[in-house]
Amino acid sequence: MKATANLLYRTQTRPFSHALHGRRVLVAGCKGQIGVPLVHAICEVVGKENVIAADISDKKVALPCQYEQLDVTDGSRYDKIVSEHKIDYIVHLAAILSALGERFPDRATSVNVTGCINALNIARERKSRIFVPSTIAVFGGDHFPKIQTPVDTVLQPTTIYGISKVFNEMIGTYYHNKFGVDFRSIRYPGVISSEKYDFNGTTDYSTEIFFHALEKGQYKCWLAPKTNLPMIYIDDCIKGTIQFLKADGAQLKRKVYNMAGISFNPEELAASIQKMIPSFKVEYEPDFRQKIADSWPKSIDDSESKKDWGWSYDVTVDDLAKKILDGIDPQYKQGVKINK
Numbered sequence: 001m002k003a004t005a006n007l008l009y010r011t012q013t014r015p016f017s018h019a020l021h022g023r024r025v026l027v028a029g030c031k032g033q034i035g036v037p038l039v040h041a042i043c044e045v046v047g048k049e050n051v052i053a054a055d056i057s058d059k060k061v062a063l064p065c066q067y068e069q070l071d072v073t074d075g076s077r078y079d080k081i082v083s084e085h086k087i088d089y090i091v092h093l094a095a096i097l098s099a100l101g102e103r104f105p106d107r108a109t110s111v112n113v114t115g116c117i118n119a120l121n122i123a124r125e126r127k128s129r130i131f132v133p134s135t136i137a138v139f140g141g142d143h144f145p146k147i148q149t150p151v152d153t154v155l156q157p158t159t160i161y162g163i164s165k166v167f168n169e170m171i172g173t174y175y176h177n178k179f180g181v182d183f184r185s186i187r188y189p190g191v192i193s194s195e196k197y198d199f200n201g202t203t204d205y206s207t208e209i210f211f212h213a214l215e216k217g218q219y220k221c222w223l224a225p226k227t228n229l230p231m232i233y234i235d236d237c238i239k240g241t242i243q244f245l246k247a248d249g250a251q252l253k254r255k256v257y258n259m260a261g262i263s264f265n266p267e268e269l270a271a272s273i274q275k276m277i278p279s280f281k282v283e284y285e286p287d288f289r290q291k292i293a294d295s296w297p298k299s300i301d302d303s304e305s306k307k308d309w310g311w312s313y314d315v316t317v318d319d320l321a322k323k324i325l326d327g328i329d330p331q332y333k334q335g336v337k338i339n340k
């Protein structure tokens, strides 16, 4: 009788139980390219009363939930926010990206390394789950396959951003093995948005190019035309991240996963934009970011993600360019002739 009741309970509750279900979530670093849409998506899953968004920046951003000012290098303030709001899922996004990191390596070390250690120690103390995104920047040097780069390969990054993210992946995995912390991470490819934000990454030409196409009719790209890199549209990145945050820990065979997206180069993206805005002109003037891009994979193998947590993604560059342009606020499109 008892066994039947238990079975009934489990069958009834199973459709509602996923790793985010019933959680109180803190999104640290909520005002960046990924933070804003991810906060909205998490609010939809757990309810906005269960989400706290935090960031160091005092930039005005419309957020659907309560907000706290937070510098992630300040461990006691971080801990206070987690304990006061009874947080049990930390989404630690705060990081200095590749291009900005090369300008300010000390700041990148402090935010990317100290910030992550603070978050992990709090997760350990407060028995909270923790997600810390990683990046294709963990790869680097000449000793890994640049085409279909597998999840397990030589990691010899050349940027402070990549080095700090390798550290994040390894210490997070260590905290899982040593202290039982539910740490998980996805290596994001370059993320493209339909919104303007601070273009601090090497792959951010792929968003900036759209705004220049609309506002100036021309763009000077900081990467060479044939520089292939793995990329993903923000909505798909958010969808995948929610899927991953929800995944049952037992399903995840590893702590860190690759996410591939679609690989293309600036010339191909420009050609897709020119199909919609024929008058658009592009020049190429590679700068210090070219060397960074050249050290990264050209395409990624994410078969482990497909197998373990059901990730899938399949679009063409033309589809992607159309999605981005469609998503851009009409105020930027006034007076521009766009072919549908």
Ligand code: AKB
Binding pocket: 097, 098, 099, 134, 135, 136, 137, 161, 188, 189, 190, 191, 200, 201, 202, 203, 204
């Ligand atoms: C960057 O370009 O720094 C980031 C990344 C690949 O993580 N977009």
